[in-house]
Amino acid sequence: MSPFQSDGSVRKDGELMRRIAAGDTGALRQIMDVQAPRLTRLALGIVGRLDEAEDVAQETLLALWNAAPQWQEKSTVGAFLRTVATRKSIDLLRKRQSQVEDFEFDRLLDPGQGPEAELEKREDLARLAEMMAALPENQRTALVLAHFEGLSHAEAAETMELGVDAYSSLLARARRALRQKFEGAEMEKGGDDDHG
Structure with a gap:
């Protein structure tokens, strides 16, 4: 146990x-x-x-x-x-x-938010979904268990049938990869703004 x-x-x-x-x-x-x-x-x-x-x-x-x-x-x-x-x-x-082409995280949104906040949140979730879809499946799974399911490292490691250290390392790699994708997208967005 x-x-x-x-x-x-x-x-x-x-x-x-x-x-x-x-x-x-x-x-x-x-x-x-x-x-x-x-x-x-x-x-x-x-x-x-x-x-x-x-x-x-x-x-x-x-x-x-x-x-x-x-x-x-x-x-x-x-x-x-x-x-x-x-x-x-x-x-x-x-x-x-x-x-995965189309995460449907928008279905998980809190319906109690105002339309502007909801729109912004949908855009953020769409970007997040696109970036997560590009990750390897084990990294995506590690992120989902930690951040969407709120599992502890021990619980997530058990779910993925990994040791806690291996899960923690996988999650750290997934977070780094996602952060790099996000930073790359921000740089592209900034470049588009400069030329637009």
């Missing part, structure tokens, strides 16, 4: 999984209500398309249903689902054999 998982959470999830294994769809619904939006958001950050992210979330929840009879109380349901969703998202990218 990872240090960030409490015995209570693992036991509670174990009870839910026993109920699911016995055919209790209410227990599955309880997990789905909490986890489906999180899984969709996680997959969206990696695959960049909402329809595919929703498919990944559904396939991941189906994997949980299928795993229920053999469930062992070693980790939480959330950790299991994050790992499966991450794997399925990466597999989908590999099958697609092309870079």
Whole structure:
């Protein structure tokens, strides 16, 4: 068991999984209500398309249903689902054999913002999505887990099946690469302004 998982959470999830294994769809619904939006958001950050992210979330929840009879109380349901969703998202990218063209982070925007702030945020997110799409999939995944999912290094490392040091190094490389892309875009933008 990872240090960030409490015995209570693992036991509670174990009870839910026993109920699911016995055919209790209410227990599955309880997990789905909490986890489906999180899984969709996680997959969206990696695959960049909402329809595919929703498919990944559904396939991941189906994997949980299928795993229920053999469930062992070693980790939480959330950790299991994050790992499966991450794997399925990466597999989908590999099958697609092309870079993500259009992240749909705008769907994750806070609708409570004013139109000017929303427009500026959409433009920033579009630039961020374009830059992230150009990163290698493992770097993009590391960034999504840290910055969009808010996982600790230990949680993200477990999800990516890496050691914490390896994950931290990967995340640092991803941040550097993204910063270089951003700085390059700012320089190009500045050059365009000088000539425009």
